[in-house]
Amino acid sequence: MNQPPRPSVPPLPPLPNNPAGRPASSIRQESMAPETQFMPAPPSIGQPQPQHRPPTPNLPTSPPAPSHANLGRSPGQPSLEELIRSAFDQGFSDVHLGIGEVPRMRDRGEMVPLRYEPTDQQTFMSWLREILTEDEIQRFKRELEFDGAKQYDFARIRINVLESLLGSAMVLRIIPLKILTLEQLRLPDILRTVSDSHKGLILVTGPTGSGKSTTMAAMVDYINKEHAKHIISIEDPIEFVHQSRRSLIRQREVGMHTLEFDNALKASLREDPDIILIGEMRDRSTVNTALKAAQTGHLVMGTLHTNSAIKTLERILTLYTAEEQPAMRTAIAESLVAIVAQGLCRTTDGKRAGFHDILINTETVKDYIRQGKYDEIAELMEDGEYDGMITANQSLFNLYQEGRITEEVALEMAPVRNEMAMRLRGRT
Incomplete structure (x- = not known):
């Protein structure tokens, strides 16, 4: 559709505090x-x-x-x-x-x-x-x-x-514009192992502003450098922009490169992908297609707005009726690779650090998912350090022990405050 032409805008002269005459950034x-x-x-x-x-000295007024x-x-x-x-x-x-x-x-x-x-x-x-x-x-x-x-x-x-x-x-x-690496973000080593998976479902979860997209981008960047894969992303909108390296990466934005999210996700299964990146697992249809892709030999990575690994499982299952849930628990148990729930907290040096609630789908976890035994899964996470699992409280306490956060921040961000208080009392 033709659009009326815009009126031309004369170029701007360099301003006093821009002696080099840096050209305006193109958008x-x-x-x-x-x-x-x-x-x-x-x-x-x-x-x-x-x-x-x-306070800092005021800049000169132009x-x-x-x-x-x-x-x-x-x-x-x-x-x-x-x-x-x-x-x-x-x-x-x-x-x-x-x-x-x-x-x-x-x-x-x-x-x-x-x-x-x-x-x-x-x-x-x-x-x-x-x-x-x-x-x-x-x-x-x-x-x-x-x-x-x-x-x-x-x-x-x-x-x-x-x-x-x-x-x-x-x-x-x-x-x-620069995508930080897993090492630069000081993310747990298990995320590198998780990113090496050939198939299954990886979920990165957390509230808005918790760094989910940054973590996901670092994982994709690691895959891009280390593996020769075909990666398709479907985002609304595209956030981090990746350049193909060892992997071939195609990024699609809803409304610009595809009209419908669901259509693009279903079509991606016919586009010879190894990895499908979903901006957000937003509804039942998305979850169904993601599970289907994970079960047919693809690695699917997606995000959810949930605060813990256990709540992520519960959130997915609430999309289904009571009669459908047993079958869905089996599908999730067979497809899941890991759930990485993330939050951000203030550090003592004035920056922010991530803390994590990580569930790795071991054989025991699979059995507990099928049976809906979420309390037992939480106990496994407490003792699953060997498998790379950790709870948010453990992660926060580790940051406290390293001197990166204060006791007050650890208590404020802890999902289970009483348990964190006991940890801190034991420390002192």
Whole structure:
């Protein structure tokens, strides 16, 4: 479908704190819309400082730019690229923007307000025009929701635009272009062994913002370097971008490279894959197809929003009726390789560390899954260090013993606080 041409925007001159005249980062449109076009974002000119961090000297204020360069922003408001670059440079994970609200960023789990005036309609719309085409903006106005992803030269961003009581808002998740390795993330060694599996189902679970995608990307990157496989991913939207190495990797985004998630997943079985990466195990149909693929000789990797390995099993089974559950328990027992439940906690050096609840599907675990004996599985995890299993409480306690987290953090994040308190008392 033809789209009306955009008015041309004159190029921007270098700003005072950009003597090299770095060109504006180009944004590659990779949203859900099949028809896309792009508009260059203005160059970054600084970083707003979060309030809770130690004060640093203020950056020099640039003179007001011409109105055409501000893209309609109100005076004193930054460009969207400035905000995104600031979040990326300071290690923040998300940017929250909304009409009538002060811009905020998420710093290791906490929301940090920035030193800007509340966002007005004019500024918010200018930010939308930096990253969305006019067609995408109109689609958001019709549907009141928009999901997509864009790429700058320094990071990718996952975009969600929404309507709220105060007006339009958006949340931007910052995704580094560089994929960290299993070693750099200090993930358990068992994940390397799990990634070497030739078939079966691997689930990486955890709440939103727990690093599931980062862990999954590190596992896929390991496979890509070590094994000659064909990997197909189906994501909504694509987050980490992989380049084929020993493996051939094909990444598909729902709405851009396929119209329907379920259709793409079913079609992937006919595309000669060795590994199928599913962005999220979202419903019964997805679980059915994933189990079928795992049972027919493929390795399937997917995510779920659950807090522990045991709750992951229970969550999957709630998708089925009581009459169907015995057959599904058998299917899961035969297909499952591992469940890796993950959380993030603050460390003593001001960063974040992952803690894990890992279930490895040994022969004994298979029997317990078939019988629905989840309490016995939990006991096996407590004593399954030899097989690579660990509970979240054990993982947190290990971080405490290493001096990486405080006693308060260990208690706060522990799924079983009484048991953690007993561990800590035994330690002291």
